[in-house]
Amino acid sequence: MRRVLIVDSEPQLLRALEVGLAAQSYTVATAPDGTSALSLASRTPPDAVIVDLDLPDDDGTDVITGLRDWSSIPVIALSEHAEPANVVEVLDAGADDCVTKPFVMEELLARLRAVLRRSDCSGGPPTVTVGQYAIDLPAYTVVGDSGRGEPVRLSPTEWRLLATLLRNPGRLVTGHQLLRDIWGPGHDEHSNYLRIYMSALRHKLEPDPAHPRYLITEPGIGYRFEPCGGKAR
Incomplete structure (x- = not known):
């Protein structure tokens, strides 16, 4: 059974989440604050974490960054703020998804299944498959997964962008983070x-560049590498 750690200071919501997840055959652990959550996660790492951003002893983003110091455990943040800037901040901290409160339990469960599925598909090997191509990150090579055919040539910037996404499988990487990491400070406005x-990479790697399955855009927020190939979009 999958084990989920729920971090929330509201007893009623904590209980509702515990009951809802247990009904779907998840093993549930709970923590009322950030300190106990990080301690519990380090002793018995869960398969996923659901954390409220409004905690009594800490900001929930600190819990996320604390987890990211040592783990790639999927994290879903719960937030009362739906503004894009707030969502971007949470994703930049390392969350895999952000759900706005109040929420429908069925939506949260669907998002939990999605982050767990992406986690199952990721493993961080040096060679990553994108469609019909095998990408060897250390060797900077892209060839057909059968090993035959001419290598695909990528520019240095294309390599940096692709490598960042491939090293974060299933996780949404914000445009702000990509611009900062690849082009440096001062390029936040250059989303073009x-x-x-991304268009160039899709034309080189996607089976149908107009309907990408692996290099996905989340409009207004950033990009995501779907290791198993998502629904064409």
Whole structure:
């Protein structure tokens, strides 16, 4: 059974989440604050974490960054704020998804299944498959997964962008983070750079560049590498 750690200071919500997940055959552990959550997660790492951002002893983003110091455990954040800036901040901290409160239990369960599924598909090997291509990150090579055919040539910037996404399988990487990591500070307004280079990568790697399955855009937020190939979009 999958084990989920729920971090929330509201007893009623904590109980509702515990009952709802247990009914779906999840093993549930709970923590009322960030300190106990990080301690519990380090002793018995869960398969996923659901954390409220409004905690009595800490900001929930600190729990997320604390987890990211040592783990890639899927994390879903619960937030009362739906503004894009708030969502971007949470994702930049390392969350895999952000759900706005109040929420429907069925939606949260669906998002939990999605992050667990992406986690199952990821493993961080040096060679990553994207469609029909095998990408060897240390060797900087892209060839057909059968090993035959001419290697695909990528520019240095395309390599940096692709490698960042492949090293974060299933996790949404914000446009802000990509611009900062690849082009450096001061490029936050140049989102057109990302559109141009993502389009180039899709034309080189996606079976149908107009309907990408692996290199996914989350409009207004960022990009995601779907290791199993999502629904064409």
